[in-house]
Amino acid sequence: MPVQMGRLKSLRTLTTFVVGKSTGSTIDELGELSHLGGRISILKLNNVVDGRDALQANLKNKKDLKELELAWGSEDPDHSEKVRYVLDKLQPCMNLERLTIKLYGGTSFPNWLGDSALNKIKVMRLEGCHYCFELPPLGQLPTLKELFICNMKFLRTLGPELYGQPFQPFQSLERLEFKEMSKWEEWVPSGSGGPDFPRLQELILEKCPKLRGSLPCDLPCLKKLSVEGCGILHDRRATATTSTSTNLNYNSLQELKIEDGCQTGLLSLLEAKLLSQLMIRNFYDIQCLPNINHLQSLNLWNCPTLSSFPEDGLPTSLTSLDIYNCRRLEFLPHEMSAKLTSLDFLIIYNSCDSMRSFPLAIFPKLTTLTIGNCENLESLCLIEEEGAVENPSHLNQLTIFGCPNLTRLDFSRCDKLKSLPERIHTLTALQYLDIRNLPNLESIAEDGGLPPNLRYFTIYNCERLRASSSSVVDYCNWGLQALVSLEQFKIGGRGSDEILETLLKQQLLPTTLHTLSISLLSTLKSLDGKGLAQLTSLQELFIARCDSLEFLPGEALQHLTSLQELYISDCPSLQFLPEEGLPPSLSYLKIVRCSALEKRYQNKTGQDHWASISHIPCIEINDEVIIR
Structure with a gap:
């Protein structure tokens, strides 16, 4: 920073202040800037030579400051007392709403950090405070809504010191995130008799590999739970001889994400009555899914042992299904799939090796379909089945790739479908292409032509295809002339008069037909x-x-x-x-x-x-x- 910053006494906005060491501004110059407000980041606090200079910064009297970031350039455990003294003297005004502390090298936090007098703080982030053995009593901050704690290498236990006394802890906290806590092993409840997090709505645990035991039992307002990279975490009630699962209060849970090999005890949470979104990723010891009620979104990623869905099938409320790298998984039988009348979004990628055909006509509400790297898929049919009450008239986005054995594509009555899959020419095994009753289809094979080994091609009642492909150039892009394997071409219905006339006039049909x-x-x-x-x-x-x-x-x-x-x-x-x-x-x-x-x-x-x-x-x- 320029020297003598303190002379700008009327300055009201300063978003970043970098502490100088041998040159530039020292931290005490902030003391003269009494009108600073809004947000400020004070960086490279490791350059503070004398802790008394931090006191001269006079942050406590800057009543217009709402957001404060205090960051060291590196941690220095050899000067822990000095570092703690600096942070102690940088106590902000009680009007502060957001506080971030990064790379703090002390072994403990100053008392003001958990002082209930800090009664307007809403968001707090503690990042890279490696040498702290415990957290301050943050539970006593009455207005705290979001708490993010990341990369504290030496913290092993969360217990009473976090909750504090005398008030019931975390009365306002709604979002809690722990990330990259490499030594954290145990999460001890406060023992206060009531819920430790009465208003918590979102809990995120990421890369806490040694955390064992159970999560807090009583989270009555929890809506979203995400657990990633906590390989030994499990619900110890699941192994108890006498089940106490009735004491588990996650009754508001709507979204559950389990990732990177967490133990199956967490799957007991699927009993939550309001659960609508479930994501299971990198899960190696799950062979079948339990029954799930009221689910709307299901995401299964990298579950190599997963082989089956629940015997009763998936709930009819399901609207989104994403399956990725689950090759052993046998897709739902026809009679189970037929019940998924609300399914809107479907992705199947590198999964379901046993799947040979896929009759999508049974998903009447489907709008988005992606199928990729399903090497044994041979047939994809979107033609309405006999006796079906509805048809896939909502489909508007279709992507198919990496299916080397796919020989047949049939589309009919997909009223909102505007184009065939991009790079359809890469489906080199495709022999049958039947497109009919697609009133909004505007383009086919724009980026490379039709599949090179196509043998049977039908166009019927695709009136907008004529409008969008009125030029000879567009028809040439189909590449029909080059399809030396094409044996049968059928064309008819609305809009096909002009297509056929152009194809014949320009001699665009293959001579091998x-x-x-x-x-x-x-x-x-x-x-x-x-x-x-x-x-x-x-x-x-x-x-x-x-x-x-x-x-x-x-x-x-x-x-x-x-x-x-x-x-x-x-x-x-x-x-x-x-x-x-x-x-x-x-x-x-x-x-x-x-x-x-x-x-x-x-x-x-x-x-x-x-x-x-x-x-x-x-x-x-x-x-x-x-x-x-």
């Missing part, structure tokens, strides 16, 4: 002859319910030298088959409910017309079969 099926194209009047003629491997052509179709391009059909079967159904405007005739390779022709064609060909009238098809070995017109 074996089957082309066209249906319910209400505005289609003709098929582009140039695009049709290049399908030289086509063996089957289906045309159905195209009310406006007036003619077929005869010259183009003549180029289809591999065509064997032609089906024409419900095309009332089609009056003639091509005068040039149909390809000589054709072996079967079927005409159904095409009134003009029936009249012209059924009774073999009009010999010129009949001659154009008479070479076909089998002709079926409605129910009449003519075999030559």
Whole structure:
């Protein structure tokens, strides 16, 4: 800091003051800044040479200060008494609301730190105070709401010194966090007769590897409990010969997180009536989940031995399910999954090795689905099942990756789905892709094209796909021409007229195609002859319910030298088959409910017309079969 800071006597805001040692400002210069308010961080207190200078800082009379951070640059246990004297003389005004102490090197705290006269303090953080053997009586601070204690290497026991006397402790505390307490072994209750933390709502324990025994029994307002890296912590009541679990008062618990191998005794907390969120991570000794009531969110991460869900299934209230690295876990059987009618969010990653197919149509409220690295998954079906009351109409975000054996994707009636999974081309084993009745689908295969080994592809009733892919460039991005394995392409319904016309006109369909099926194209009047003629491997052509179709391009059909079967159904405007005739390779022709064609060909009238098809070995017109 600049020298002679103390001359700025009218200064009201100073967020950081770095104590100088041989140069710069010394801490006593703060004494002249009597109007300081708001927040201040006083750093490198290890540079204070004489503890009496700390007294001259006169923090006790700075009544406008609300937030104070006191930080040493390093701990120095060789000068513990000096360090304690400095902190003692830095006693702040009783109006202080937030206090942080970092890297304090003393072995004990000054008396003012737990003085009930500090009656406006709301938040306190003690970080890296390694050499303190015990905490001050923080339980006597009447307005304290949040307490964070981190990295106290030598603290082994929390007991009566923390709670203090004479008042009932922690009357206002709502959030309590202990982190990186490497030597902490025991948490002793106050013995006051009432709850030690009557208003505590959130308790977080992280990296306290030696903590043993039980947590506080009576936490009537606790809503969130997070235990991570406390490998030997367990509920000792769980091993008692006589159960006293009825004395456990966690009745308000809503969120429970257990991480890094904590003992299964903590799972007794799942009996809490209001528990709605459960997270279990890095848990090695759990083989099956107990029954859980009222749960809304379940997160299972890195549980290698977990093999099954509760026998009765998961609660119907579940809205979010996240499964990560649980490879032995057998996913819920169909009859159990069908009960999860409220499930909104689902992630399955590197899990459930036994899962071969996944019928997502049974999750009607699902909005977000991610499936990744499920190497044995073969089929994902989002088509409404027969007899289903509802369908997955809420799905709007879908991600699938790392599923090398996935061969089939079916989507139907996902009313809010706007795009297919990103990088769908990485699903190299995919052979079947069926997308139908997706009114808001806007894009497919934008970043790499369709899967390279696709064999069967269906588009049906995807009207917005036409609107968003109106340019030839967008259609080219699908990469259909490069799909040399594509055998069957079906297209129809709302919005498909323009898609088919563009694909044919720009010759974007692969020449290896074996089957082309066209249906319910209400505005289609003709098929582009140039695009049709290049399908030289086509063996089957289906045309159905195209009310406006007036003619077929005869010259183009003549180029289809591999065509064997032609089906024409419900095309009332089609009056003639091509005068040039149909390809000589054709072996079967079927005409159904095409009134003009029936009249012209059924009774073999009009010999010129009949001659154009008479070479076909089998002709079926409605129910009449003519075999030559």
